[in-house]
Amino acid sequence: MKTFRIGLIGLGGMAGAHIRWMVAEGRFEIVAVSDVNADALAKVGNQLGIASEKRYTDFERLIEDPDVDAVVSVTPNNVHADIVRACLQASKPFMAEKPFTRVFEEAIPLLELYVQKPVPAMFGFTYRYTPAFRYARELVREGRIGTVRSFSFQYLQSGGSALYDHSYSWRFNKDITGTGALGDLGSHMIDMARFLFGEFQEISAQLQTFIPERRDPATGKMVKIEVDDFASFQARMTGGIMGVFQTTRNAIGSGNQHEVSIYGDSGTIHASTLNPDQLIWIREEAPGQLVKATLDAPKHCKVTQYADFLALLEGAVPEGVPGFMDGYRNQEILDAIVRASETKAVIHF
Template identity: 30%
Template sequence: MDRKLQIGVIGAGRIAQLHIDNLAYRIPEAEVVGIADINFERAEEIAKKYKIINVYEDYKELLGNPDVDAVFICSTTDTHSPVSIAAAKAGKHIFCEKPIDRKLERIIPVLEEIKKAGVKYQVAFNRRFDHSYKHVRDVVREGKIGNVHIVKITARDPKLAPISYLKDSGGLFLDMCTHDFDMVRFLSGSEIVEVTAIGTCLVDKSVEKIGDIDTAITTMKLSNGALAVIDNSRQAVYGYDQRVEVFGSKGCVCADNATGDTTSIYTVEAVTKNKPLWDFLERFNDAYVEEARCFIDSCLNGAEIKADANDGLQSIKAALAAARSWKLGGIPVKVEE
């Protein structure tokens, strides 16, 4: 390692801090050299804590710094696409929090611009970097379960997010399911062709009032002929319930929930085991490090990007089709419509 990758971070919220911490302490090949946030004080505070030398209010100044090799875009969702375009024009490699955008007409130009600029672009589909999910994918790719017939995903959040957050989240399918649509593609190695979604409001009636749902089942037809299904809930009181299963002609591979420990308690009443880990930060703790490490490796050594802009695009397309199917009362909607 001759030279560390010099990184600028755009945004200074929770997820930005998570990445900065990982870059500072877990990935020796990287160095955070700048941070930008419209809330300058917040950026300064983090800069102080992590000894980041350059602090900006305007991300464009950060992009103007020739020492910056790559940026992590951790600002609000609506800024992801314009910042991506500006960063690509500035010749920076880009790690962008998901989603790139919620509108196709704003994602397409990003793909064009990064192609033109020839920069690396990674979308933060952290689950692709989780040990268990990678193992499932590898088992599928190696043909151990034969041809894929059915992909099943359970994705349930532990706790309903505040209504204030949900209001601007884009709705269940765009906010929560994009990870799951990406998993369907990742695990099957196939594209989503058609989507049918049913949904309802069972966790909290306030969700209905903002025109959204909190419980849904989405089925899909894939380009290789296989079927897929996702079930979602905004609230599983026992923890972050994240399971996947791929069934094929020669067998089945699945990943169960991760738990906090491996204990069992036997009493006259029952056998008790530990609950699933509580949230995505606990569950995908290592995956966050791994996704950053892979991005740095791509920038420094040309390693393949494992979650690229097209992956970001396809996942949004599927989510939009699901949202449309649900609104139309559950009729099938083609993704390429």
């Protein structure tokens, strides 16, 4: 079986997780790395045994390297568009982190280029690979809770709360991220809603910044924050399914709490990252008698992100893989949420 030679762009914190996932899959070899930070480039290059000539400060040179079969990009949002563009121009398959781009305006020409020069592409909506969410999707599609009427999502973290006095970093810089909690965490909720229920038809939204200034550790000065700490939005989905979403990095006590409750005519499903291998199914067993069962996700729901990326590289298109159009559509919806919040209007698709 072929081992695919990977060029890894971006060597920050999340790169370590991607390296572990590639090693676990067993058919990837990282042959080149790229980062603008010389220390990170040296550290990870040494860790992986990468030859000095395969350590690039310019990601375009890595993408053009003929020894690289495919690219994995784990970078801040402001370079997502440039990296995707370079991969498309070089006809190089890639996996890129979410969100698709910093803002939707950057996404439009990428779609035009992709239509002209399509390549196998995948975006890092990792929660499609949470067994409980995959099992929930299966039960919904089988009609096990009847016609789905509504759902609620929340994605809560605590690191941005006032209690922890989080310093200013790139995630709070609008020029780099485009949005705050919305693009970082909300993009996952958007993708999961599409994965479970289909397309968005209309959206209303509210965004809020709770902490207006944060201290820059480099200068000691306070910096104005222009991205959201909190996002809430409502949506009408395919078939008239109604959804409520909230996300924030200011929820003390929540480590990485991404969860969904799905309400159908004959039952309810709850699934969460807090219990990624099980879900709760509530149904009526007899008239007036509700049963609440905890179900283990079956083995076939335990698919890994890199198993699907491997299948893409081998020419298959696994069902449910988060591909190029999923990334593009996600960015379009992020943009609609920002506009809905700014204009206090309902955005229709």
